[in-house]
Amino acid sequence: MKKLRKSLSILLSILIVIGLSGCSSTPKTEQTGSKVEGSTESAENNLHYPVTISTYNYKKEPVEVTFEKAPEKVVAIYQNSIETMLALGLEDKIVAAAGLDHDVKEEYKEAFSKVNYLEEFTPSKESIIMTQPDMILGWYSLFDDKRLGEVDYWHDNNINTYISLNSGAAEDRTIENEINDILNLGKIFNVEEKAQALADEINKEVESVAISTKDQEKQSTLILEFFDDKISTYGTNTLGGDMVTKLGAKLLHPEGKGISTEDLINLNPDSIFVVYMDKSDEKVPEQEVNRILENKALKSLNAVKNKRVYPIALGEMYSSGIRTIDGIKTFANGLYPNLEK
Numbered sequence: 001m002k003k004l005r006k007s008l009s010i011l012l013s014i015l016i017v018i019g020l021s022g023c024s025s026t027p028k029t030e031q032t033g034s035k036v037e038g039s040t041e042s043a044e045n046n047l048h049y050p051v052t053i054s055t056y057n058y059k060k061e062p063v064e065v066t067f068e069k070a071p072e073k074v075v076a077i078y079q080n081s082i083e084t085m086l087a088l089g090l091e092d093k094i095v096a097a098a099g100l101d102h103d104v105k106e107e108y109k110e111a112f113s114k115v116n117y118l119e120e121f122t123p124s125k126e127s128i129i130m131t132q133p134d135m136i137l138g139w140y141s142l143f144d145d146k147r148l149g150e151v152d153y154w155h156d157n158n159i160n161t162y163i164s165l166n167s168g169a170a171e172d173r174t175i176e177n178e179i180n181d182i183l184n185l186g187k188i189f190n191v192e193e194k195a196q197a198l199a200d201e202i203n204k205e206v207e208s209v210a211i212s213t214k215d216q217e218k219q220s221t222l223i224l225e226f227f228d229d230k231i232s233t234y235g236t237n238t239l240g241g242d243m244v245t246k247l248g249a250k251l252l253h254p255e256g257k258g259i260s261t262e263d264l265i266n267l268n269p270d271s272i273f274v275v276y277m278d279k280s281d282e283k284v285p286e287q288e289v290n291r292i293l294e295n296k297a298l299k300s301l302n303a304v305k306n307k308r309v310y311p312i313a314l315g316e317m318y319s320s321g322i323r324t325i326d327g328i329k330t331f332a333n334g335l336y337p338n339l340e341k
Helices: 001-020 038-049 077-089 106-112 127-132 151-156 174-188 192-212 239-246 261-269 284-293 319-337
Strands: 052-054 064-067 074-077 094-099 133-137 160-163 219-226 230-233 256-259 271-276 309-313
Touching: 001 230, 052 160, 052 174, 064 151, 064 160, 077 094, 077 106, 077 133, 077 174, 077 319, 106 284, 151 160, 160 174, 174 192, 174 239, 174 319, 192 271, 192 319, 219 239, 219 261, 239 319, 256 261, 271 319, 284 309
Parallel strands: 074 094, 074 133, 133 160, 219 271, 271 309
Antiparallel strands: 052 064, 219 230, 230 256
């Protein structure tokens, strides 16, 4: 293992040297009269950088990362990382992407078609080294020993990292964390106006739905996910839990984790949200819902009798990024089905 790590470090160093030597000859800037092309943008960047952002390591300790300029070769892994980059108009900065649980949102498909999407759902350390990145954007789980290893390995090799707050780095997972991720990326890439516009849109939706549901009868609900035949629930300290709580609902089994069929029957929620990952298979949402609706042991549930069992995409309520709005809408429509009628 030590030999492998040493070999990887040597390989990374060689690749970085090659990359830097290839950039050593800077072409002359074309001039028109007294105006230098790109000079305004360059001046703005000089004023903006350096930028220091607080992120985390795998021990969940805060780590400060300084960006001397906007990253040019980003590896973006998992749904929110990819889609947030696309929403900020940064697809040309993505050197490689991987790990989609769902097709990218329709409005970003054209931009995504230009992105190098890897076959590996979670790329190996070797695969990432070969892309010669200057930044890795992903989830907390990405940096365990079996995947990419601790962030200091990459920082020591002049490759910055950013871990999505709600992917496990932050103790409590909230809508505010999603907004902070977007704003932090805006700072890193000097596109703060675009980032603020996305943040404002999320805040506006949360406020609008919260106001419209304020006088509604309080609903009880469960957010659950099937792992084979086992049922796991999302508690109040999860992003999904934070969403339904902000919408005025009572989240049952607030501690989260696993429950039995008997527990589910005893809890008897008004509604149930079933989490799914479709991987481009349109049948998956209905299949996951039917695991509740078609289970004879659960026919006594109010949610089953009233057909109030709803699918919700993982990407809408776990490190949701720009899909935060979609998650809020999905929960609101399920909790308060008569809201728009």
